[in-house]
Amino acid sequence: MTYFTWKEEGLTQDCETLDSMAARFEESARLMRKMSAEGFKVEKRNKRQIITHIDSKVFNDWGFVSEEPPYQQLTMILEEEIK
Structure with missing residues (x-):
């Protein structure tokens, strides 16, 4: 075979x-x-x-978990709160 x-x-x-x-x-x-x-x-x-994905909201809406280091994730959260 x-x-x-x-x-x-x-x-x-x-x-x-x-x-x-x-x-x-x-x-x-x-x-x-x-x-x-x-x-x-x-x-x-x-x-x-x-x-x-450049938009963390879209990324999160799909249910994905970011593998970025925690300090970068925190920066993204703070930037979104300002908007």
Whole structure:
């Protein structure tokens, strides 16, 4: 039997068929396109891809938790309170 190893982890780890893997990728693609349309961006920092948004309210509305250092998060909160 010929085969190859599928190395992607996380997104399709619990899928048991190629159809379920395809559905997972399609669902993820729809979400990524919607995020892009709402202004989210991908940036490379320290050899990692991170998802960013310039508006912390939009970021929070999506339910994401910021990984910024606490002092930067506090600065963002204070700037929003001033507006």
